[in-house]
Amino acid sequence: MIKYQTSNNKQNIYVIGLFLLTLLFSQINIPFISSGSLPDYLVAWSVGVMLLNNKQYGILTIFFAGLIADILIGQIIGQYAFTFILTYAILFFIQKMFAIQSYKQRTITGIILVIVALLTTNITSTTYQTNFHETSIVLKLITTIITFLVYQLIIYIKLKEN
């Protein structure tokens, strides 16, 4: 049985603020790092928020967040929305099958979801090529997982405070 939690206004503002920051991060061009290896901040954010198991960040919220991201920084409308819904659905079924309670279990689930979400984003991308650079995609995967871990840590610490 999935145990959903409720959030207060402070937490809502915090999650929305983090989403806006994520949108800004996505526009950063870091020198000396290949653009293909930069993390997908939105995927990291969405998985972090999904793992909160909060009633207010349900499927519709995630879907609309994906649509906003698509319009502002995306490549095609519906790409992130599709990725987020698919990831959410997978998380829902994982939680139905397994009892995920500890922080470690949530982290491992999150990493699996990040991989799924990244693959979905790549496949639905209009610039997707079958002969993509393996090194670049692996680096992107690693950087996105690291970003997700940072996000999760921030969310976990901040929500514990609240």
Next chain:
Amino acid sequence: MAKKTENKRLRLFTQESPTFLFVILIICSILLMSLDHRYHMHTHLKQKIVLVQTPFQWIINAPSRLIASIDYYLSEQNKLQQQILLLKTEANLFQLNLQKLRLLENENRELRKVLNIKNVIKNEIIVGEIVLPSHSNGVSQILINKGLDDGISLGSPVMNNQGLVGQVVRVDKNLSTIKNITSNNFAISAVSESGAISTLVFGNGSPYLKIYRLPAYEKLVVGDYLLTSGLDQIYPKGIKIGKVIKIIPTNNIQFNEIIVQPMTSPESFSQVMIIKSDNS
């Protein structure tokens, strides 16, 4: 009784299950992607949003620009002096070449008069400044400060003083996006300097360009320059694309794979020239 309740909890399609909503939203997303792919709704929306988005992009990238500026200013003095000396020598050589070119230009003009040939290509050049080297889903792009208002059209070729840079792939009111020649599946019709070899050069997302299958009998050597052929009717003839740096034999002995180093990279310049095509 307790077993029955437990079974009900484990079932996926209980009353509380949002499976129906999942399916509906996934269909919605796919529908949106299909509609956008067909009607380019995102491009129209983006053109309206770009005015709000650009200042944020500028602010968020300010630190990296600042770091780059500081790095530039802290370069060693000796290095700079050496560069000045080198540049002076180059400038002298260019002056010499310029004189030769002027002579050739006059000669060419006279010959054209004699042969009664009109200049077929009359291209206007617009100089644009790079706002930022950007990226979209892993594809490197360059944003410049010229757009529809300056007469830039979609597909216009872009170059700088070193060679070919890429092609305009999106035009907004005051901004344009350029796809780099090194981008995946970017193809350019090229000829060797001597004009004897005509081939297609491809970008593959790496910093280098490639000729996948060049007949082994073609006499292309390391150090040869490749120029645009003009056959594609997009890029004017004679723009430098890159220099051959490696010739790799393939499994098929009749063909070689050629690695070409492009003349330009987005980090090496701040201004570009957009060639305004006649039909724009």
